[in-house]
Amino acid sequence: MSQETENIERTTAEYKNLSEKFTTQCADYNRQYCSIYLARLKEMEALLMERITKKWGDRFPICKLHKLAEVSYDKCVVIGTIFKDQKLKPSILKQLAEANQLTPQPVLHHFTDETDRLFLEDELQRYQLLGTLDVKKLVTGVTCALLGSDMGNGKFMVEDCVFADCRPQIEKPIFNEDVFVVFVSAMNFIKHENFISNLELFAYWLCGMVGDGDTVSRIARIVIAGNSIKTTTEKHIPTISLTSRVTESTETIEAVKSFDYFLLQLSELVDVDVMPGEHDPSNHILPQKPMHYCMFPKSSVYKSLNQVSNPYFFSLDGLKIFGTSGQPVRDIKWFSEVTDPLDALESCLKWNHIAPTAPDTLGCFPYYEKDPFILDDCPHVFFAGNQEEFGTRMVTGSDGQKIRLISIPEFCNTFQAVMLNLKDLGCDTIDFDTSK
Template structure:
């Protein structure tokens, strides 16, 4: 009889409470989230200003620039990227009513794009050294430069909030593994049934490799488990769209539930919703409801978690999304590598800077939950074209 091998155990904490506590009040305007973001980021940016430029230049509010003349000054504001190709509801209505046909685009940058800075009272067009190709709307920054008059600001230098302080990576006495899965697309599960069976057999130790399998502490499923492409919407007489729940979608949930049932008997599993999963569409996405998974929900090893998701395993902090913020950054900038987009998020100290401009989110008023309060040891994004990793070091 073969020797029984126990799976490694770690101390798990779910740190995603701020992504699960959003209210259902949609009466507020979205400007509130920008004001909250700017207010919180201003504290961080002032520290960066002191480190980089000291007290050599005054820090001026945008609406005060025209009142006094400064050779050089520093302003703290939000970036706004004016893009003529950016989708809008007016363009969509024009296309729907066949007034003006719109080209189908998946990337919305153009040579005519312009950068502006704005705060709660004023907006200025930016000139100078700040290259907007790799930037998106919603980034808080500090700019050193000169007011050129007529609503234009010449940028000489700039700084972003940068990486937050990171606690030292905990030391582990042995290797511990976390499996990341995404884009399982169970609506087409018949195409990869052998792969699913092979995965279960490997995790159970039936294929050998006991040394590695026993050190797998957790599986994080990062969205789009039901389908990777949205169902086609049917336009109604009111020019609104609706999706009738198809039998394929119902069957995909049942099949996914059975897959989770097998996983949860072997290891702890965290299930995040994705863009095309049965959850709310805008960020943060609430955990998918347990009633959809009657077989696997009886196991304590199944954890329905929100998107974004933040957790710690023996004090190792893991933070990430199902991929929507990374995709949106790449659509509205010249960033082509998802790893670059993730690294920029750390430099900007914001997980989803393009929300709510081009990425849907709740209309937060007092606080922006997407600001990175604790620098994670692992930052991930699901549903990318290929698996890739990078080690980055926080720099000023």
């Protein structure tokens, strides 16, 4: 090794984990899930009032849904939560019937239909929505304010709408030199023998052994965005038992050991954040707690290894980065006509909610005081892991916020990682395909 290579020092950046609200879940399961929607509506009402004033001023009265039948406004504004009625939405009763071969069903991964209808709900009332709202682009759980007229018989004609939109954003910190963060997802170690050479190339590249040592030395952090152990789950017959438990297979245990050794290699070189994914050994419902250190006895001795939550919010030298392992984006794509994960991410910013379909079709903890999935401030980078392909876009919020959106591809299928430059938020992939 040359003297020049020996003297290269890795770039560092001041790190802060801002994900506390995702790791302090209340374990009270005695309440109904409807309380989440009430907590969400209560928090979002104040944000929506700001948008109502900004867009319509005081030209139209604001009316509660249950009061519509008692007043005679030509036009008014109502606030509530969208419910999307979908006949193709999965049902546990249908799954049980299928398991007992009573009514076989085709396997679906897209649940929209021409008969889908939108409703608006608040604490006491539900109204069917007609008019200008795009049924195909919305999902259950989105909170909004609607301008329109009561048509009678529980129907409301919508003329215009506003969403909470992006929260205020601090000014992007200035970086005088390049500082990189590498994102990777779906390493799928249960099948890693099929692409072990690609994983080795990734580790060698990070060591600076395949050239471009100056660029590699400017990598301050690696974020592994879920599904590191496996990308699919074993098929089990649906059950109504509340005490059912699935024992992890020997394959999974061996995959965790292999992943631990891989993390050991990375942690010797750079700070690594490991997020759990849908199929990783963590709690299944959101927010997912950090995977336990006892599963990684070799790598966990390094302070550079950080087991973090999903969703994950952190900052580097003041630049705020937020993302998930992809479940909310996948769910939005399943229950709407949105097909591009970047469009789903942009919609989440517009709705100011990172997981609107929870708890309707996406599992989450039964919160009843505060909804943790509401964005309190606007990040500079917003990412989603475990997507089919890489994508990126810079979007601008209603108050001039600039956000870099990133769709992180599955490494086990694309052999790609994503490298983000904090200096200018430039973003591109690094390819580790050894067959080329």
